[in-house]
Amino acid sequence: MSDTYGHEPFDVDDFAYDDFAYDEHPYEADAGDQFDTVGARGLDDGFFALELDLLELPCIQESAIVCTELPEVGETVIAVYVPLSPELEIAGRRAVLAACERRLPRLFSHAVAQDGIPRSVEGAVREDLLLDRVLPQVARDLMSPAAMSD
Amino acid sequence: MIKLDDIRRHAADRPHRSAVVDGEKRLSWAQFADVVDRVTAGLAAQLPPGRPARAAFLAGTGWELAVAMAACRTLGVSCTGLDPDQHPDALTHTLRELDPVVVLVAEEHRALLGSCSWPAGEEALRVLLDGGEATAPGESPFAELLAAQPLRQPPAPPEQESFTVVPRGAAPRVAVRPAGAEERELGDHIEEFGFDASDVQLTSAPLWEPLAQSVTRTLLAVGATVVLDRSGIPERLCTLLEDEGVTTAVIAPAVLTRLLAHPASAGRTPSGRLRCVLASGRDLGRWVVNTAWERLGPVLHLAYAPPETGLAAIMGPDESLVARMRSGRAALGSTLVVLDQEDRPVAAGTPGRVAVAGHRLMERYLDDEQPFVMVDTGRGLQRFFVTDDRGVLDGQGLLSLTGRSGGVTRPLRDGAVDAALFRLESDLLNLPCLRDTAVLRVDLPALGDALVVPFTAVAVGREITGHRALSEACARRVPSIPAHVIAVDCIPYSPTGRIRTAELLEAVVPIITLKLQLEQSEHQEISA
Numbered sequence: 001m002s003d004t005y006g007h008e009p010f011d012v013d014d015f016a017y018d019d020f021a022y023d024e025h026p027y028e029a030d031a032g033d034q035f036d037t038v039g040a041r042g043l044d045d046g047f048f049a050l051e052l053d054l055l056e057l058p059c060i061q062e063s064a065i066v067c068t069e070l071p072e073v074g075e076t077v078i079a080v081y082v083p084l085s086p087e088l089e090i091a092g093r094r095a096v097l098a099a100c101e102r103r104l105p106r107l108f109s110h111a112v113a114q115d116g117i118p119r120s121v122e123g124a125v126r127e128d129l130l131l132d133r134v135l136p137q138v139a140r141d142l143m144s145p146a147a148m149s150d
Numbered sequence: 151m152i153k154l155d156d157i158r159r160h161a162a163d164r165p166h167r168s169a170v171v172d173g174e175k176r177l178s179w180a181q182f183a184d185v186v187d188r189v190t191a192g193l194a195a196q197l198p199p200g201r202p203a204r205a206a207f208l209a210g211t212g213w214e215l216a217v218a219m220a221a222c223r224t225l226g227v228s229c230t231g232l233d234p235d236q237h238p239d240a241l242t243h244t245l246r247e248l249d250p251v252v253v254l255v256a257e258e259h260r261a262l263l264g265s266c267s268w269p270a271g272e273e274a275l276r277v278l279l280d281g282g283e284a285t286a287p288g289e290s291p292f293a294e295l296l297a298a299q300p301l302r303q304p305p306a307p308p309e310q311e312s313f314t315v316v317p318r319g320a321a322p323r324v325a326v327r328p329a330g331a332e333e334r335e336l337g338d339h340i341e342e343f344g345f346d347a348s349d350v351q352l353t354s355a356p357l358w359e360p361l362a363q364s365v366t367r368t369l370l371a372v373g374a375t376v377v378l379d380r381s382g383i384p385e386r387l388c389t390l391l392e393d394e395g396v397t398t399a400v401i402a403p404a405v406l407t408r409l410l411a412h413p414a415s416a417g418r419t420p421s422g423r424l425r426c427v428l429a430s431g432r433d434l435g436r437w438v439v440n441t442a443w444e445r446l447g448p449v450l451h452l453a454y455a456p457p458e459t460g461l462a463a464i465m466g467p468d469e470s471l472v473a474r475m476r477s478g479r480a481a482l483g484s485t486l487v488v489l490d491q492e493d494r495p496v497a498a499g500t501p502g503r504v505a506v507a508g509h510r511l512m513e514r515y516l517d518d519e520q521p522f523v524m525v526d527t528g529r530g531l532q533r534f535f536v537t538d539d540r541g542v543l544d545g546q547g548l549l550s551l552t553g554r555s556g557g558v559t560r561p562l563r564d565g566a567v568d569a570a571l572f573r574l575e576s577d578l579l580n581l582p583c584l585r586d587t588a589v590l591r592v593d594l595p596a597l598g599d600a601l602v603v604p605f606t607a608v609a610v611g612r613e614i615t616g617h618r619a620l621s622e623a624c625a626r627r628v629p630s631i632p633a634h635v636i637a638v639d640c641i642p643y644s645p646t647g648r649i650r651t652a653e654l655l656e657a658v659v660p661i662i663t664l665k666l667q668l669e670q671s672e673h674q675e676i677s678a
Contacts, residue, residue, distance in 0.1 A: 062437070135571055
């Protein structure tokens with residue numbers, strides 16, 4: 001969980017101003033740099049920055065993140081990814097967890113590999129269906145040593 | 151879709167060239183003109199009394215739908231696509247707003263349509279596609295319309311406004327586009343992508359999806375061949391790309407990902423004929439962009455097209471290799487601007503709310519709300535639609551989406567069921583009569599929302615006790631979801647200990663389905 005989350009409303013419009021003054025930074029105009037400022041500002045900006053980071057990962061086929069309340073765990077970010085191959089599943093998991101750690105360092109994140117991600121025709125993740133599919137695996141992971149290493 | 155006049159013009163120019171291809175069905179332009187002519191006549195004869203204002207369709211794609219949409223266009227009836235995968239409440243909400251007097255419905259969605267009610271629903275004409283047979287008054291099979299005598303003189307109806315459904319959870323909205331918007335859009339697409347009559351277009355997305363529909367319409371309008379794919383199966387798509395000599399395509403993002411992940415596309419070398427693949431870019435990742443370049447060539451165009459604005463931004467194949475994902479430049483005819491909270495344009499590089507202007511913009515929502523702001527970007531005041539997206543526009547006009555105005559959404563969950571599923575996993579770990587087990591929650595046509603629980607018994611001959619113990623554990627913990635317990639030889643795992651669900655389900659679902667069918671027939675025999 002970030003420093004400010006739950007204490008003050010976050011305004012995406014101002015996320016680039018405070019820590020990254022325009023005049024002092026010649027690269028401010030580059031949109032890519034703006035994402036680097038958002039990690040510790042709030043759930044919303046961290047979540048969207050994580051979404052973008054995962055989209056940029058070439059070591060996984062596709063990904064989706066869902067924020068939900070897990071029984072006995074509380075608020076959790078579930079990062080679901082489709083590995084490129086069975087051999088690259090562990091590498092993909094490490095990359096996804098590294099991105100979660102970077103963008104949402106104070107929120108419990110759990111990475112789950114899946115064979116596919118249910119999406120609408122437009123490509124949007126069908127979050128409810130996805131959670132239905134992954135929750136038994138998440139429950140199993142939380143009782144196994146693999147999850148403890150997260 | 152396009153009018154009969156335009157179809158006849160193309161039929162005169164190239165009568166034997168394919169116009170619409172759908173599986174084994176291949177319509178030349180001459181045949182397409184003939185069937186549209188007949189269906190227009192059949193539809194005109196069966197329309198409910200009074201001037202029909204609106205039609206809707208609940209179907210994916212197919213030649214019958216393309217013909218019926220062209221007939222509606224010829225008669226001046228707007229034809230709005232509805233997403234069959236949306237919740238029935240959302241579908242009912244949309245139907246009540248649109249109040250269509252004609253609904254084109256595919257056989258597989260008839261039951262869904264039957265569960266919805268709307269003011270004109272009782273008298274509305276239901277045109278049954280895909281060989282559906284009429285069983286109730288007000289239903290008309292497509293074949294019946296096709297049997298009508300051709301029109302001598304096609305009608306010349308006034309231009310009508312068109313509608314696009316904007317998904318918004320349980321209460322979708324309907325965007326109204328002014329008459330003539332489709333023609334302007336057509337011109338923009340031709341100029342942007344260079345479509346012409348020599349093109350062969352593959353549409354592998356349902357026609358209710360606005361981008362797929364508008365591009366397909368454009369290609370038909372220029373006299374190209376349109377190949378409709380219903381399956382989304384990678385092997386079939388690879389075959390179509392090769393055999394039909396496809397030059398342009400609109401592919402749903404999930405289908406594109408599957409295509410690129412499939413071995414059938416790995417052995418494919420870019421043929422040079424394919425020059426443009428359009429897909430919504432919001433949810434596609436780096437791997438798709440890189441792999442598309444490798445397997446299809448420099449063809450992938452990533453579109454940003456909110457339903458209210460039409461195609462607003464596009465990212466070409468070359469720049470997408472170096473730009474961040476979810477980036478794009480304004481499409482022809484669109485203006486992009488990023489606004490602050492007071493609706494003032496912000497400086498380049500400053501994040502804010504993304505707004506779009508242009509002649510493809512909707513006129514209003516159907517409930518008459520006009521959510522526009524007037525902004526002066528240096529070329530006088532323009533009407534902008536403020537999207538739900540946040541983004542950054544750099545000094546060179548590259549837009550990058552960074553988030554959504556509404557913040558993070560959390561899917562609504564039944565906390566009790568989720569907690570019960572967690573406890574069930576814990577219970578199963580402690581069952582001594584099992585060697586291994588897996589709980590899979592599925593939502594399949596054959597089983598509905600159900601738990602599939604494969605297990606490996608602790609020893610040969612102990613399957614019955616394992617089955618009994620698991621069934622009781624499931625019934626105790628999650629009584630609201632039916633559980634199908636089945637013994638298997640082993641449960642396949644990935645290197646991280648993940649259960650290979652697809653592999654496992656592929657093995658057990660046919661057996662469970664067969665068992666259910668046997669049980670059903672036994673019950674029927676007993677009751678008979």
